[in-house]
Amino acid sequence: MKLHVLSSGSSGNSYCAETDTDMFFVDIGVSTANVKKYLGSAAAGKTISLFVTHEHVDHIKGITPFINAFRPKIYTSAGTAEYLARMRNVPRELLFPLATDVYYNMDSFAITPFNVSHDAEEPFGCKLMTSCGNIGFLTDIGCVTQEQLTYMEDVDVLVLEANHDEHLLKKSRYPQDLKKRIASHKGHLSNNAAAAVVTALHGGRLNHCLFAHVSEENNDYRILEELGIFCKEQFGVNISVLRQKNYTSYEVFQTVRGGSCV
Numbered sequence: 001m002k003l004h005v006l007s008s009g010s011s012g013n014s015y016c017a018e019t020d021t022d023m024f025f026v027d028i029g030v031s032t033a034n035v036k037k038y039l040g041s042a043a044a045g046k047t048i049s050l051f052v053t054h055e056h057v058d059h060i061k062g063i064t065p066f067i068n069a070f071r072p073k074i075y076t077s078a079g080t081a082e083y084l085a086r087m088r089n090v091p092r093e094l095l096f097p098l099a100t101d102v103y104y105n106m107d108s109f110a111i112t113p114f115n116v117s118h119d120a121e122e123p124f125g126c127k128l129m130t131s132c133g134n135i136g137f138l139t140d141i142g143c144v145t146q147e148q149l150t151y152m153e154d155v156d157v158l159v160l161e162a163n164h165d166e167h168l169l170k171k172s173r174y175p176q177d178l179k180k181r182i183a184s185h186k187g188h189l190s191n192n193a194a195a196a197v198v199t200a201l202h203g204g205r206l207n208h209c210l211f212a213h214v215s216e217e218n219n220d221y222r223i224l225e226e227l228g229i230f231c232k233e234q235f236g237v238n239i240s241v242l243r244q245k246n247y248t249s250y251e252v253f254q255t256v257r258g259g260s261c262v
Helices: 032-043 063-070 078-087 146-154 166-171 176-183 191-201 221-235 252-256
Strands: 002-007 014-018 022-026 047-051 073-076 095-097 104-106 109-115 124-129 134-138 157-161 208-212 238-241 248-250
Touching: 002 032, 014 032, 022 032, 022 109, 022 124, 032 063, 047 063, 047 109, 047 124, 073 078, 078 095, 109 146, 124 146, 134 146, 146 191, 157 191, 166 176, 191 221, 208 221, 221 238
Parallel strands: 022 047, 047 073, 073 095, 134 157, 157 208, 208 238
Antiparallel strands: 002 014, 002 248, 014 022, 104 109, 109 124, 124 134
């Protein structure tokens, strides 16, 4: 079981969970050329699916060539599906709108989507489940609720937004209205908010947390690395800090499950 991070940040977001038979993408804000560069040989003969969290360009800008190359089933909210059909000409026969808080079984994956607070049409987060373990996705979210934390209680790996440092955001060159949007309950999670999520989930199954969607203007990788050391020392949670435009692949359940599925 692998988790591929093709890109994470304002320049583009895309993740891919891979099993022996399937590749399940979460967002496609990267070029198909890069998908083929990093995953081309691994994708041969596998079922390709795509989950779209919301319609912002850094999450869907590669969707048309991706569809042309792989013809995936596309899972998303009803609101996002309608946007993709009307504004991006995505064929409706490829779109499969999901309801929130429902367990869906899809080949070697299962997924439960849930609403998140973000300034988009109908944004979703999700929990992706396999026989090896569970991965949570909490990005592009202005605040985290107790209900969402409950969904994350049994995840082994969490992709968690740590977008900005609150002090750096206040001092940044961004216009004031953009700063307010980012810091709002429909904006993006701060480092402190991300740390609070890790704090709330420690002691459960969480083993590895990936700090994602990091702003290069309003954050500092050194701050996040120090925060990662703190989380490891205090809570026993391994932290990785994702860089923009960097491809990384994780054998996500090799450590959690000793290399075998249960």
